[in-house]
Amino acid sequence: MAEPLPTDPYKGVRDFYPDAFARQRALFERIRQTLALWGYEEYNASPLERAELYEAKTSEEIVDEQTYTFTDRGDRRVTLRPEMTPTLARMVAGKRRELAYPLRWFSIGNRFRYERPQKGRLREFYQADIDLIGPPEGEADIEIVTLAARILRDFGARESDFVIRMNARPLLNAACEAAGLKGEGIRRYLRLLDKKSKMTPEAFTVALSALSARDPLAYIENAGDAPTVAREKRALFERIDTLKARGVNNVVFDSSITRGFDYYTGMVFEVFDTNPANARALFGGGRYDRLIALYGGEPIPAVGFAIGDVTLADFVETHALPLTGNADTPQLYLGTPSAEDIPAAQAFADTLRKEGGRVFVNITDRTLGEQVKDAVKRGIPLFLAYGANEIAHQTVRMKILRTGEEIGLPVSELPTHLRAGS
RNA sequence: GCGGCUAUAGUUUAGUGGUAAAACUCCGGGUUGUGGUCCCGGCAUCGAGAGUUCAAUUCUCUCUAGCCGCCCCA
Numbered sequence: 001m002a003e004p005l006p007t008d009p010y011k012g013v014r015d016f017y018p019d020a021f022a023r024q025r026a027l028f029e030r031i032r033q034t035l036a037l038w039g040y041e042e043y044n045a046s047p048l049e050r051a052e053l054y055e056a057k058t059s060e061e062i063v064d065e066q067t068y069t070f071t072d073r074g075d076r077r078v079t080l081r082p083e084m085t086p087t088l089a090r091m092v093a094g095k096r097r098e099l100a101y102p103l104r105w106f107s108i109g110n111r112f113r114y115e116r117p118q119k120g121r122l123r124e125f126y127q128a129d130i131d132l133i134g135p136p137e138g139e140a141d142i143e144i145v146t147l148a149a150r151i152l153r154d155f156g157a158r159e160s161d162f163v164i165r166m167n168a169r170p171l172l173n174a175a176c177e178a179a180g181l182k183g184e185g186i187r188r189y190l191r192l193l194d195k196k197s198k199m200t201p202e203a204f205t206v207a208l209s210a211l212s213a214r215d216p217l218a219y220i221e222n223a224g225d226a227p228t229v230a231r232e233k234r235a236l237f238e239r240i241d242t243l244k245a246r247g248v249n250n251v252v253f254d255s256s257i258t259r260g261f262d263y264y265t266g267m268v269f270e271v272f273d274t275n276p277a278n279a280r281a282l283f284g285g286g287r288y289d290r291l292i293a294l295y296g297g298e299p300i301p302a303v304g305f306a307i308g309d310v311t312l313a314d315f316v317e318t319h320a321l322p323l324t325g326n327a328d329t330p331q332l333y334l335g336t337p338s339a340e341d342i343p344a345a346q347a348f349a350d351t352l353r354k355e356g357g358r359v360f361v362n363i364t365d366r367t368l369g370e371q372v373k374d375a376v377k378r379g380i381p382l383f384l385a386y387g388a389n390e391i392a393h394q395t396v397r398m399k400i401l402r403t404g405e406e407i408g409l410p411v412s413e414l415p416t417h418l419r420a421g422s
Numbered sequence: 423g424c425g426g427c428u429a430u431a432g433u434u435u436a437g438u439g440g441u442a443a444a445a446c447u448c449c450g451g452g453u454u455g456u457g458g459u460c461c462c463g464g465c466a467u468c469g470a471g472a473g474u475u476c477a478a479u480u481c482u483c484u485c486u487a488g489c490c491g492c493c494c495c496a
Contacts, residue, residue, distance in 0.1 A: 006487095008487085008488090011487085011488095054496095065423090065494085066494075066495075066496085081496095082496055083496040084496090085496080086496095111496075113495080113496070115493095115494070115495080116423085116492095116493090116494090117488090117489090118489080118490060118491070118492095119489085119490065119491090121495080127496090194495090259496090260494085260495055260496070261495095261496065306496080308496095335455090335456075337454095337455050337456095338454090338455090367453090367454055367455085367456090368454085368455050368456045368457095369453075369454085369455085369456060369457065370456095370457090371456080371457090372456050372457040372458090373456095373457050373458075374457090375457075376457055376458060377457095377458095383456075383457085384456090385455060385456065387455075389455080397455095397456085399456065399457090401457070401458085404457085404458090406456085
């Protein structure tokens with residue numbers, strides 16, 4: 001006997017058994033509904049991409065150590081997409097002249113990253129990427145942040161359940177330059193800033209002194225010291241005020257929000273759960289005006305964000321938000337008194353399906369008692385036996401499993417009941 | 423890549439230096455035209471390998487896997 005194969009999924013990825021898949025789908029269906037109301041269109045692409053796509057703008061370390069990259073049989077280097085934005089940029093650039101701007105696009109699918117799995121971080125996760133492409137900084141940024149808030153609100157979250165922390169790359173850059181940093185120094189400072197909340201103040205001060213004489217944040221605090229900083233700060237605060245005026249009140253300025261990515265050029269934001277039990281970033285996004293130009297041509301401004309399934313599911317659970325799943329459970333279990341009745345039951349089921357009934361037909365030789373048990377286990381609400389008696393009299397006894405009640409009715413009325421019920 | 427914790431039936435767990443217990447699930451039967459109750463029976467080379475020992479599921483080591491943290495974070 002050969003060694004049996006393991007039944008666990010590959011490290012860091014999940015199986016979605018029907019229950020879990022129904023929940024997962026419910027999560028993203030809710031997002032799809034909101035986006036449809038806002039006129040966003042769904043696109044998709046292959047998870048396989050040329051490796052160079054990420055080498056262009058993402059940092060080398062990420063490509064080398066945190067992607068699934070391999071060489072195919074034609075010696076092409078291939079990467080399983082770790083994020084969607086480069087693919088989106090590639091697609092937009094490819095048809096840049098024929099698309100109708102502004103583009104309101106979104107995509108839901110899996111992303112891959114090769115790293116050590118731990119809480120909230122897996123090697124394969126699902127994400128909704130939502131982008132607004134074409135308009136420069138301004139109204140588009142307002143819409144994107146409003147939409148981010150609306151998606152959570154449409155899950156039933158209250159405004160107090162989350163907070164949107166906002167910053168702007170130009171503001172950070174101006175402050176860094178005011179502090180005498182440039183190029184690589186700015187990059188290193190942003191990385192340090194990203195970690196600030198996890199460090200002790202002393203450790204931050206020590207790390208900072210290795211980079212700069214004065215903390216760039218001081219120039220943001222006292223913007224009067226540097227005109228460029230003052231200008232950027234004013235622009236950002238105006239945006240926050242606009243959002244509040246338009247009904248998104250849970251937005252705050254947070255100078256430590258940087259986003260790890262090089263391609264952001266404007267506003268950046270992260271949405272945090274306010275519940276202490278789940279106090280971490282749920283998702284985030286920002287403006288990236290120069291990414292699409294990497295594929296040639298004039299820059300096409302863009303702003304967007306992405307919501308991952310793991311953190312969103314945690315949020316929904318933490319706040320006990322209602323989420324209906326399993327909408328596809330059959331409504332009716334069609335039992336057969338004996339195996340000879342199966343062909344007739346299948347034919348009958350098919351007439352019910354044409355009327356829109358979701359029907360599960362028994363094809364085993366189990367007794368009716370066992371079939372009823374089976375229906376209960378599967379969570380199918382209605383049961384009826386279909387055999388010689390039913391065919392002869394054209395009537396059925398429909399059993400409501402939840403109450404045990406049985407209703408006798410003519411076969412012809414059954415579709416009406418299925419439509420009314422469930 | 424580094425560190426901590428864990429590993430017993432399909433699942434969740436108990437337990438012991440003398441080859442294991444329970445609940446639920448599943449399978450078979452009591453009950454061959456209608457369930458959820460009840461009763462009986464079945465289902466574990468105690469993660470893998472090595473060592474200590476008369477004897478290891480139990481102690482030690484190595485490995486593997488999972489969880490958690492660090493690093494990193496799209």
